[in-house]
Amino acid sequence: MQAMRFLGIDPERDRWHLQALRADPPGYARDSGARRSVFGAALEQWDALLLGGSTVNVSASPILIFYALAQATQALCASRVMPQPWRPSSHGMSVSTPSAAIGETQVSPTSAPDGAFALLCRALDCRPLTGPTSLNALWASNPHAEVAATLGAGSPPVIALTTISSGELATRALLEGDLAKDLPQDPQAAAKEITRRLSDYPTVAEALEVSGASARVDRAGNPQVEIGWRDNDGTVRAVSRAAPGLGPPNSGAYLLWNSPDFAESFALAAKAAERMVCNAEDKARVLRAVPA
Secondary structure, three states: OHHHHHOOOOOOOHHHHHHHOOOOOOHHHOOOOHHHHHHHHHHHHHHHHHHHHOOOOOOOHHHHHHHHHHHHHHHHHHHHOOOOOOOOOEOOEEEOOOOOOHHHOEEEEOOOOOEHHHHHHHHHOOOOOOOOEEHHHHHHOOOOOOOEOOEEOOOOOOEEEEEEOOOOOOOEEEEEHHHHOOOOOOHHHHHHHHHHHOOOOHHHHOOEEEOOOOOEEOOOOOEEEEEEEEOOOOOEOOHHHHOOOOOOOOOOEEEOOOOHHHHHHHOHHHHHHHHOOOOHHHHHHHHHHOOO
């Protein structure tokens, strides 16, 4: 079941909630017709392939997981993409010819409007990648992936934040560790120093502000500093705009090295599981259908 956990899916509970949607699909797949048929079949195959990828050896698992994600994309597009086209006709991504160093492989979006990647971005309301990105960078930006000498090493790593929120939308977060160590006491000077330390993450360092730079530590003695972001017009930004999570609320917040396009595209696979249950009404319907 490790493949499911990698995508943020609890195999003991979430699988059955998602499969229950086949009986009462959400969104545009709710009505009878091609969308409903595609949604049900794709969701069934997604589950079977993902389960299979968790039980075979490592040489075969990636193939099954890839096709599982392809089926998840079919289901999402059938239920969420409007207007036409909603059926993927291609992968929507291309890769350069792998060299001896696999991490140097370049992953690029294609221009096809009905490519699976472009349609998935539409389904999840995310901006797609706009240019080539190395596999090294993509790998290093995944908090679940173990960086190796030939894969992810040398690229800026993902930085985990701890969000601070009294409601659903977090606007402040804690930056911890060496990045929060020995900062100036003045908040503006501290923000300037953090921006310097985050020079490999230029888009997330923009408009960063510090709430009180007095020294603070967690229970283990690690330094912390409270940070947030504010737009040019003074509007406070949600943490998720600068540091996306892995899908559902409270799934973490992560600083990524690249552009906002990259940040929004980073967690597409993990978000897919959450977006299968499109809104609170759908969630309640699924929970009623499946025993706790």
